[in-house]
Amino acid sequence: MGEVTDRIVFVFTLTLAAVYFYATAQIHTYEFGDPLGPKTFPRLLGIGLLVTAAMLFVEMWRARKAQSGKEPQNPGSDRRHFFVVGAVVIWTAVYFALFTTTGYMLGTAVYLVALMWYFNAGKPVANVATAVLYSVISYLAFTKALGVALPRGFLPF
Amino acid sequence: MDTLTHIINGFSVCLQPINLWYTFLGVFMGTIIGILPGIGPAAGIALLIPVTYGMNPTSALIMMCGIYYGSKYGGSTTAILIRTPGEAASVMTTLDGYEMAKKGRAGAALAVSAIGSFIAGTIGVVALTLFALPLASLALKFGPAEYFCLMLFAMTAVSSLTGKSPAKGLLSTILGLMIATIGIDLQSGQPRYTMAVPEFQDGVGFVVAVVGLFAVAEVLRGLEDIYRGVSAPMVRISGKLWLTRDEWRRSIGPIWRGGIIGFIIGVLPGAGGTISSIMSYTTEKRLSKHPEEFGHGAIEGVAGPEAANNADTAGALVPLLSLGVPGGGSTAVLMGAFIMYGIQPGPLLFEKRPDLLWGLIDSMYIGNIMLLILNLPLIGLFVRLLYIPSGILYPLVVAISVIGAYAINGSPLDLYLILFFGVLGYLFEKADIPVAPLVLSLVLGGIMEQSFRQAMTISGADPAIFVKSGISITLLLLSLSSVVFPILLPKLKEWKKGAEEGA
Known part of the structure; x- marks a missing residue:
């Protein structure tokens, strides 16, 4: 079950990053105010989320490598x-x-x-x-x- | 000797009858919250925020801190009697405490955890008294860039140290930061991510998030456990609530060491009570002449971890009070409480409100004495709480959460939000994603973005400002190492193992 859950988490992370980037693009900005404006920090967070997705992918890949050779885990039958x-x-x-x-x-x-x-x-x-x-x-x-x-x-x- | 005057004045604040009463109320509720498995200190404090609104901040904060350190006392009782940690940090106590209870030494196990908690808790408060001010004077030199780096360090440490997977910790952290960006942007006045819901313009309430993530999620988990029928049989208190001479001799060393380990781990961001009790447990096992007894009712295995997780609470208050940056989930909730009362914890608090600050710290000496009394002679009364069937307890926790959430704005939206966060917390647990990083970054997110933008405004959008001072470079290096270290650690172990096998 762990593997399936991790895959869901991975897809969720990518989807969230996409939604967040889109929503960030919708924010209005004006010429005045601080040099960064309201979008920069959220963009950094979006990039952070992409980094997270990459890390999740590496972890999944490693877990799978460690799993190979061993018996596949029995998925939880009782849901x-x-x-x-x-x-x-x-x-x-x-x-x-x-x-x-x-x-x-x-x-x-x-x-x-x-x-x-x-x-x-x-x-x-x-x-x-x-x-x-x-x-x-x-x-x-x-x-x-x-x-x-x-x-x-x-x-x- | 200005500081000494402040410390003594603090006692005159916390010895006022009204504040003694709130100290008592806090540690009393803390003990109950610690004993009940369904609800932890974070949820307890968050639920009280709306209810205590309008109270004198000093009294309210004394009470909330009382819940925080009091819960560690109560948690051990549940761990010893039903092998369930009443509070997350007492998980190590379940190993030897429950075994002691099965052997008829429940009284001794309860006594040693209460006494150990008291001694170590007091060691912790003494250390807090000594270290808070020097650290605060250092923090006075911090500008926005340094603050940003400090918060970055707290978040990276928490995200890589809680839970098994650094990637999932990071996911939790960023999710918290994203939720914190919902609402009107303070600098430009632009609404962000409000999804056309007017209530979201003020942002997602911190209380609803914490109540959902900690209380409602715990209820869902608990009800699932009832459905599956998993629980250990409860052991009745047996034996006198005191220690034999031999047990004393064996416990005193672990208590002192646990106190010191707990305080140090507590000060560091990210680690928290569970890690300090694990550290103490392994230390004692390594030092013991009879390591094989551990796991079969060794009193050292109760004394050390219990001492450690109590000293940890005082340690964790050091960065919160002196730097204004919490290092974990529970202290993040406390910070939320401070902010709700319009009080910004941090170095300036030592100058602006020494009465509140030292009154609060000094109240912990008194609170620990009260806790010793509550948890030793009166423990029999509290144990009755464990007879409440969890099928009644968990639904009641939802009903209590409803009052807490609805009382903030009187808005039904907040009710849906606690349910949303409850489901989120439940799913997080299923996916092994830690919750504490989310709560920390939700509390710090707004301040973090502001200090980032202030720093960039000062420098004219030149990011080099973050590597201009020694303090921020050090903090950035610490953040980097807290990310890299957990990734490298398994490799180092493998390498060492390989080298040993090769030799």
Whole structure:
């Protein structure tokens, strides 16, 4: 799996360099100001990224040379954990998208209960109690005591 | 004896009841953050920045530093009892600490790490008190060119020393610098890379990046671990929380050596707590008459590394406070906190705010005493934290991060950003790319570009200005060697091995 990942990192680095060079070219410059202007430093960074890509390539090449002769690494057959992490990310994005609509208290409580239901399975009472208590107490503590503004949502309080 | 007066005045600042309270709060939270595996000092400090906004900066910074060095105490507890480093730098403690605990000497392991942490932590603060000012007076001579070279050195050292691959470290560094270029350019007023999002004109918030990279990413990793079902069984505290005479005799040497190693490594950019504890561990193993005991519950293997990673925190504060350039991820976050309060760490701080600076340093003496008390007689209370199921803990960390991120601007965009950086941090870990270089260069990026352009403005766009002074030449050579050294090291080893086999 290491080899595939390294290849992805390499391609990502090159793509990012290209995008960054393009975006740098879009910046407006005027005749006044400091001699370098807003583009020079980013250009240097872009060049640095190309150097990085070259270094990555050398490292990959060396790793492959060290690998040859040995048995090829067994690629990870079980990738199901990526789906679990992906589901957590999507669920978190949903929580954030509805954050101002549902308000902090309700949204957080629902978000927490669902995650705990899956990752701390078999203890529904403890999970619901923790989620609800945490949401209510943290909301009151931060909005009333510390003056942090959190969205109320459609709850009347 | 102006300095001595300042140092003594510092005590009058940190002994004020309000500041004692914040020292306590800081080290208390630090211990908890250190014990809980899901959240580290960097995320802890970053989450507190928005919440403590508007507080007296001295008190706030005393508290945040307390979290930073306090977390090293807590980290060892988790390492000893569940063989998981509660904090990255205590990874070496898992080797012998957990073995000691399995043999019924958990009490002794916890005691030696608390005592070792205290002695070495205090050695570190004494050394910090002694070395901070001389280094700061040197830094007063720095112009923009020298500052640029210094930051370059910090970044190259961090990128080539953290993680296994120098190329990936460099990738992380440049990514951080690129993120730092997002927003309105300070000199020309031009927006750069804002992608037509008005919020990006102020740049990508440093707090959201750190919270995402350290807290949210850790949650994703932790939840994955729960799904896969990997964790070591927890060992209960057994034996008295004290050392036998023989254990004392064996520990005192490693503690002193660890303290000195840790401080020196801490001052150097790039290395950080993990490397200092590894250095101490290998030193003790080499010095020991019974190296075969290491890995099977040798108390020296707990005492040395724990001492080293605590002295390291004080060492790491030297470049941050006296030069204004942090040498690693956690101190970069602390620098972010300083800047949020409108305080620029660095040599001028010694002249402008000696009260804040020495109050902060002196509070660390007191904080270490408090930590000794929290982590020895009261450790039983903190250990209960480890009984919180991680399936409850990790979701709560997200909820806490949400408050921290939303509190800065009240903008939902910041929430998406912590998720974005969380996923980025998770993928970085999968691809073996270190995160610390990104955080460091994100904090320093803006200042670095400004000093680069100022230097070039002074010289009329002649890059020779960077090789005009002895200081900048030295720093450039150091940067170069920190890049070349890790590449050459394996070759040297091969060559040496070949020579030995040939002989």
